[in-house]
Amino acid sequence: AQSVSQHNHHVILSEAASLELGCNYSYGGTVNLFWYVQYPGQHLQLLLKYFSGDPLVKGIKGFEAEFIKSKFSFNLRKPSVQWSDTAEYFCAVRDYGNNRLAFGKGNQVVVIP
Amino acid sequence: NAGVTQTPKFQVLKTGQSMTLQCAQDMNHNSMYWYRQDPGMGLRLIYYSASEGTTDKGEVPNGYNVSRLNKREFSLRLESAAPSQTSVYFCASSTVGESSDNEQFFGPGTRLTVL
Numbered sequence: 001a002q003s004v005s006q007h008n009h010h011v012i013l014s015e016a017a018s019l020e021l022g023c024n025y026s027y028g029g030t031v032n033l034f035w036y037v038q039y040p041g042q043h044l045q046l047l048l049k050y051f052s053g054d055p056l057v058k059g060i061k062g063f064e065a066e067f068i069k070s071k072f073s074f075n076l077r078k079p080s081v082q083w084s085d086t087a088e089y090f091c092a093v094r095d096y097g098n099n100r101l102a103f104g105k106g107n108q109v110v111v112i113p
Numbered sequence: 114n115a116g117v118t119q120t121p122k123f124q125v126l127k128t129g130q131s132m133t134l135q136c137a138q139d140m141n142h143n144s145m146y147w148y149r150q151d152p153g154m155g156l157r158l159i160y161y162s163a164s165e166g167t168t169d170k171g172e173v174p175n176g177y178n179v180s181r182l183n184k185r186e187f188s189l190r191l192e193s194a195a196p197s198q199t200s201v202y203f204c205a206s207s208t209v210g211e212s213s214d215n216e217q218f219f220g221p222g223t224r225l226t227v228l
Contacts (some may be wrong), residue, residue: 009186034216043203044156044219090155099144099163099209100171101217106157 002026004093006104012110015083021076021107024090025064030096033074037064038088038106047089050064050074061085115139115218120202125226126194134189134223136204143209145177146185146217147171149200156203161208162187194227201225 004025013019025031035047048059055067065076074091091104117138126132138145143164148156148171158171162181176198178190187206191198201224205217 006155032215036219041223044205046216046218049216094215099207099215100146100158100161103156105149105153 001097002093003103004091004102004104006091007018011109016080019078019081021089023074025072025093032094034092036090042065043050081111083111117118117204117206117218119220119223123224127206127228130194131192134202137186138182138206144207146205147189148203196227
């Protein structure tokens with residue numbers, strides 16, 4: 001089964017700093033890739049997704065992610081974070097032909113005003 | 114259009130009690146899922162239903178049962194609750210197939226405490 005690794009579970013940074021969260025999955029083949037965000041006390045919402053085409057994907061709220069097939073990675077970036085980006089971020093991978101998602105353990109991001 | 118709804122939002126049980134968590138979606142999705150979320154563990158799949166009339170075990174099915182009542186509803190039952198089942202439970206739904214619309218939509222969650 002697919003497994004997903006997210007490093008640096010806790011990230012603390014100041015407003016206007018840049019954010020990059022790493023995501024690696026365990027094996028290749030055709031995959032669909034997702035980043036979800038969970039704001040405090042809320043449910044998961046889709047931030048962005050990659051299915052095919054341009055490996056640089058732009059999502060909501062200024063987030064983007066780059067799919068690098070050779071590295072089995074799908075890292076999330078934001079050039080300048082805001083206090084409102086305080087949340088937990090989950091990477092998820094779906095193998096082609098399978099409806100199930102494998103989730104990483106999440107990154108807890110705290111942005112200090 | 115409510116999306117995915119879950120009831121109840123909060124529940125406290127004593128060890129050994131039973132309860133059913135309800136989930137419904139109004140997006141005409143074929144597939145539905147139950148996850149549990151624990152600190153530092155991410156989301157782990159308990160059971161899923163690829164389509165009406167089918168259910169399959171996920172990563173952590175022990176202690177749970179599910180029923181896909183119809184296309185809209187997918188319930189999760191704890192027959193004899195244990196403290197290890199204290200968690201936040203999320204229901205999700207999605208279409209099937211390989212289109213880029215195939216993302217999972219999540220409900221608001223049920224916070225369950227087992228004493």
